[in-house]
Amino acid sequence: xxxxxxxxxxxxxxxxxxxxxxxxxxxxxxxxxxxxxxxxxxxxxxxxxxxxxxxxxxxxxxxxxxxxxxxxxxxxxxxxxxxxxxxxxxxxxxxxxxxxxxxxxxxxxxxxxxxxx
Amino acid sequence: xxxxxxxxxxxxxxxxxxxxxxxxxxxxxxxxxxxxxxxxxxxxxxxxxxxxxxxxxxxxxxxxxxxxxxxxxxxxxxxxxxxxxxxxxxxxxxxxxxxxxxxxxxxxxxxxx
Numbered sequence: 274x275x276x277x278x279x280x281x282x283x284x285x286x287x288x289x290x291x292x293x294x295x296x297x298x299x300x301x302x303x304x305x306x307x308x309x310x311x312x313x314x315x316x317x318x319x320x321x322x323x324x325x326x327x328x329x330x331x332x333x334x335x336x337x338x339x340x341x342x343x344x345x346x347x348x349x350x351x352x353x354x355x356x357x358x359x360x361x362x363x364x365x366x367x368x369x370x371x372x373x374x375x376x377x378x379x380x381x382x383x384x385x386x387x388x389x390x
Numbered sequence: 391x392x393x394x395x396x397x398x399x400x401x402x403x404x405x406x407x408x409x410x411x412x413x414x415x416x417x418x419x420x421x422x423x424x425x426x427x428x429x430x431x432x433x434x435x436x437x438x439x440x441x442x443x444x445x446x447x448x449x450x451x452x453x454x455x456x457x458x459x460x461x462x463x464x465x466x467x468x469x470x471x472x473x474x475x476x477x478x479x480x481x482x483x484x485x486x487x488x489x490x491x492x493x494x495x496x497x498x499x500x501x502x503x
Contacts, residue, residue: 277433304489314496315479315493315495315496316434316479316493316496318491321488321489328488328490329488329490364433364434368489370489377422377485378436378439379424379436379483381426382433383433384432
């Protein structure tokens, strides 16, 4: 079990370019969460998705940010027209989303670090 | 509204001492309370977790104490070591709240040799 795979691990973009961050959840996990973390700060929730559905996007900025989790392939967090303030570590996490007594364990990836020049 | 409140923001402990981090939650529907450990440059990793049907869970030097009536839970690190220096996050979740995870703001722990 390879765990939660994120790529790229490091991404450098110039202002105005697009950033695409990818996340492959753990095998058997159908729920994906994206978080943003600034240096020395906590985890800020962005979006929660299941396959082909956005469950909760209350933490996503209304403009320039979008996320998807298609039926096939990884989840993608897309940031259009990046600005310097988008520089951060973006973490993806996945869970099995069990609604019964089994623990709904959340497992994080290693993160993608975006630097906007 | 912060669903999970964590304190202190930072903590310095001598090697061999006990580190204690506290969290409080609002929603009584939460039924799963994990703690995550994050080292610089790494993703958070699950450290230990508890469900409200027990008041304490211990794994090695790490113990979660849970007080359901007070809606509080805490992480105790016994015999703290320099290698425990990291940021610790508490969290809460429940299928009733849509399997969303609510995180505390984190505690930066430094263990001095």
